[in-house]
Each structure stands twice: as C-alpha cells, then as structure tokens.
Amino acid sequence: MNKIEISDTLLFKFFLGETTNDETDRIAAWLDANPEEHQKYMDEVHEKFIISIMTEPDSVPEADTNLWYRITHSRTIRQTVGIAASLLLVIGGCYLFFTSQLTQMVGNxxxxxxxxxxxxxxxxxxxxxxxxxxxxxxxxxxxxxxxxxxxxxxxxxxxxxxxxxxxxxxxxxxxxxxxxxxxxxxxxxxxxxxxxxxxxxxxxxxxxxxxxxxxxxxxxxxxxxxxxxxxxxxxxxSRDNYLWTDGIISFSGDNFEQIVDKLRRYFDVDIEIQRTRLPDVRYKRLKIRTSEGLDHILRILQRSSDFTYEYNDLENKIIIK
The missing domain is CATH 2.60.120.1440 (Jelly Rolls)
Incomplete structure (x- = not known):
C-alpha cells in the first residue's frame, strides 16, 4: 500500500469543515494507518489552527472599551476552543463529529x-x-x-x-x-x-x-x-444623510414629514401631527448634533416653521399642533 501524505493545509481545511468527501476519506485512511502517531501529529496541527483563529483578551488594547469587540474576540471563541479541545481525544471517523460541532458553534x-x-x-x-x-x-x-x-x-x-x-x-x-x-x-x-x-x-x-x-x-x-x-x-x-456616525442628524432638503420620520426612527418616540396642513420648512441645510436632544431639535425647527408641540410623558408621545 502506498504511504498516504497529509499536509497541514489539508488538515486546516478539514478543521474548517471545507474538505471534500475524497479528502475526508484520505484523512480517515491516514489516521487508521497509524492511529497513535498520526493522532498526535493531528493534535499538534490543531493547536496551530486554534492559535490562528484565537484572539486573547490581553491582546486587546486597554483603551479599547468596546464591549462587543471583547465578546466577539474572547468569550465566544474561547468557548469554541474549549469544546474543540475536548473532542480531540477521539480518533478516526469521530473527527467528523468534531468538525460538525466546531462549525455549528462558530456558526451560531x-x-x-x-x-x-x-x-x-x-x-x-x-x-x-x-x-x-x-x-x-x-x-x-x-x-x-x-x-x-x-x-x-x-x-x-x-x-x-x-x-x-x-x-x-x-x-x-x-x-x-x-x-x-x-x-x-x-x-x-x-x-x-x-x-x-x-x-x-x-x-x-x-x-x-x-x-x-x-x-x-x-x-x-x-x-x-x-x-x-x-x-x-x-x-x-450629498453625504449629509450619513453623518449619523459622527453624531449628527441632517435635515437638508427634507420636508416636515421626512423630518418627523427621522425623529421617530432615531429617538424611538411616537410623534402625532394634529393639523391638516403640514408646516413649511425654510431651512435648506440643517445639521444638528443628536446629543443636544429631541427638545432642542424641535426648538431649532420652530425657528423656521410655524408649529407648536407638547410632550405626553405617560405615552412617550409628541403632539404637533
């Protein structure tokens, strides 16, 4: 029987669940040919694979306080690695189970x-x-x-x-x-x-x-x-509508109904218009920092539009009159 050669690249591909049926059969046959030695080598390659996908919390700069970054790059991956490591104790065909479990974990x-x-x-x-x-x-x-x-x-x-x-x-x-x-x-x-x-x-x-x-x-x-x-x-x-990443909301060229829609979406507040005719907006270009708050934005709009408003605290509703 010819000696079966398995490369690290093929094993990495296997750990990712991307091998073809023929490639998977080759790996299984290679494991069966010398279970003890080839199992040990496969474990070593898998350690390299885990290191290549794992980012330790210590590698994140202290200045980076983004909670979601730490969750994504630390807890989820380390849980996946822990499960994968325990499954490495098995040999041969059971690696198919390991691969499917790893793929399922990182795919959730x-x-x-x-x-x-x-x-x-x-x-x-x-x-x-x-x-x-x-x-x-x-x-x-x-x-x-x-x-x-x-x-x-x-x-x-x-x-x-x-x-x-x-x-x-x-x-x-x-x-x-x-x-x-x-x-x-x-x-x-x-x-x-x-x-x-x-x-x-x-x-x-x-x-x-x-x-x-x-x-x-x-x-x-x-x-x-x-x-x-x-x-x-x-x-x-214009890129004015995409300044929200800088904390700026733009109403340039918007009519009153479009302005109200933006305020509803951004501040998650119900806005009811109790008038038959919508107010005219005389601002051609208007950019306001959202940190100023909804009340500040409405007062700025009042300078160019003829409307009044009141806030219903119990219903979280603004009524435009």
Missing part, C-alpha cells in the same frame, strides 16, 4: 441591537468595522467559515469591509443582498417602512434584488433605492 450568530438615540460601533473577527444606527440590529457569526462572510441587517448600518477576494462579504436584508470584496458603504433596510437603499463611498458592490433577481453593480458615489419592487441607480448628490 451573535445579535446586537443599538439603543434608541445611540449608535454602536463593533469590529468583526475579519477586521470589518460596523456602525449601527439607532434601533438597528445585526446578526453575525463569531467566525466566518466557508466561501463567504455573511451578516444579516435590520435597520441602518455603515460598513468598512476588510478586503478578502477569496471570501466575499454579504449583507443580507429583507429585500436585497449586498455583496462586496472590500469597500465603504451604507445600507438602510427597514422592513416596516419597506425602505431599502445602499450608498457606496469607496470600492464596488453588487446589489441583488430577492424579488426578481435583478442585479446592479455600483460604483463610488452612487446610491441604489428599491422602488415598486425594482432597483434604481442614481448619483449620490
């Missing part, structure tokens, strides 16, 4: 939702940074395993994706999927209001419509909107 998603009136910044395992706008939610695995890096978004988020041509990054939403290799872009996906848009600042992305499979390849400084079930591409005239 972590979900983060940003509080009303705030935005949350997090760093994924691959180095991609995500900023979640108010009342937005993202789900992602502790480790990206397989041929793609997939996250699911509800709401609005700004992404700076770490480049990896061999593993495209996909933002899944209720309406469309946004696929990128490495870029800077913003996605809005609000199922309640049936709003979807993608604004691209750097790089290139492909937006695929789940309804009819139409696809648009975007270039920098363009925006795609979903209207009546179809994607529409246009030039991005």
């Amino acid at each position: 998603p972590t979900t983060i939702e940003s509080p009303a009136g705030q935005h949350v910044r997090l760093t994924l395992h691959d180095g991609t940074t995500v900023e979640l706008n108010s009342k937005s939610k993202i789900s992602y695995p502790a480790l990206f395993i397989g041929k793609e890096r997939r996250v699911r978004l509800e709401g609005e988020a700004m992404f700076e994706v770490a480049h990896d041509a061999s593993q495209p990054f996909i933002v899944e939403t209720y309406a469309c999927d946004v696929e990128v290799l490495g870029t800077h872009f913003n996605v809005i996906a609000d199922k309640n209001t049936q709003e979807f848009s993608t604004a691209l600042f750097e790089g290139s992305v492909a937006v695929r419509n789940k309804i009819n499979d139409e696809e648009i390849l975007m270039e920098p400084n363009t925006i795609v909107n979903l209207k009546n079930g179809h994607l529409h591409l246009s030039e991005l005239e």
